Amino acid sequence: MPGTIVGRVLAALVGATLVACTASAQSPAAPPPLSRVPADQVPLPPPRPEERREPPAENSTSKDSTSKDSASKDPAAKDTPAKDTPAAPVPEPAPLPPERPAGLPSGPAPTPAAIVPDDTACLRRLERLGVKAEPVAPLADGMCGAARPLRVTELPDGVPLAPAATLTCVAAEALGRWSTEVRVIAERTLSKAPQKVQIGGSYECRGQNHDPAAKLSEHAYANGVDVMGFVFEGRAPVTVGATREGTPEAAFEAAVRARACSFFRTVLGPGSDAAHANHLHLDERERTAGHRLCQ
Template sequence: MIRAGALICIALWAGVASAEAPINAPAPPVRPTIAPDTLPRPLARPDGLIPAPSTPETDLAREAMATPASQYAVQTSTPPIARTGRVERRAAEIIAARARGMVCSDPDIQGEYIAPINGAGACGVDQPVRLRSVMGITFNDRPTIDCPTAIALKNWLSRSAIPVIGSEGGGLERLNLMGHYSCRNRNGAASGRLSEHAFGRAIDIGSFRLRDGSEISVLNDWGTRANGRQLREMHRGACGIFGTVLGPEANAAHRNHFHFDTARYRSGSYCR
């Protein structure tokens, strides 16, 4: 009886051992080895996709784009490109040239000082200048006047004539003059009081030449719709800058030009 039980136990242990033993399954097939030289290589990037080298400017641009947009965010921009030495030298040359040619202590007034004028009788100018340009505007005849009149002319050009004409015809290029210093009486009369022209304090303007070659004429355009408004605005703009302002409606002697002078009156500017 005892021997039969022992045989049963041995049989049970053999079954458990056979269940826990590894299964002798066939091994998987070995993968073929691929030589490194036969592996496919990645395609080269087109030139346009190659990233540009990093610079301070591009770094700033990337940072600006990467920053989340916000209505409260402070706007940033790339710094301006530094001017080259060549540009700076050219700018310095222009400034120096203007300084050499300026008169009346104003670089916008270009010309030269000339000797005092001692005319007949009371005619004459103590410190005359002969102008080449004012505010970049030239003349058909270089005028001889004094500095207060030259400064008044600059103020009128900058405040009235240049902005009134604006970009029409490319902008104002030249003043066509009909008079400046001249030892004569008022209105060219044979007798009477001397004109302000006799003291270098007056200038007469007959027309305005534009950059495209066209002209605005006091004689021909004062009464027209096309340019009459501009002429009237320029005439009105001179009042207060100059002491006397005369135009086509003042008298027959001024039907074809503007007369501006720097005479001063207790009652203020005389404008007709």
């Protein structure tokens, strides 16, 4: 009896395993049908190459001949050939790069502007001082020039420059501030306020003392001005270098010259050298350690 029971149990177990094996054996058999599905899709690719041939023909033909169907094919046709055939898309993107760099070269031009000092604050001070000046075109002549020159026509208190001077804002401001001191000195020593300031020169591309071999003058940077004299109403003008010692005019000339050293880094005049015998040369040349040349 027990043998038969064990035999039945074994038979049941064997049957279960067989079922499991057959079930597992059937599952691997499932993939084959999947491979059959793509096989049906295989024939689809062929039609694509035909579409590729159509777009070039459409592009070459006029837009009037394109129908709604062809229009709908255009986007798809352009995308598919770009991926499949690199030959067609290559020529199109190629011309684009050269056009962009062509526009870029014009951009570098502003870089010089970065060198230009921001004289916005200086221009505001000029306005508050009462200096009349207007920006003029940048000056550039070899090593000479000024990025933001001004045409200065009038100093504080309505004192005109004769003629107008082309100066940097820094030099114009110094001239304006100095002129207010000149007015005070004139009223004290001559009992008259200047009505006009005579200018011998401002911007000029030249070496110091008109020597071509010499270092460039500050005039070459619109950073210097030559004052020849002062015109008064009701009395003779005071000409620099032409005053007689011991006279009010000589005292006036000496005082304004000395006062100029407070506003300009360089002050030269009669006695400095032969080149400055008849005018006051005033400039804003920068020197090491802030040294000034006041002679």
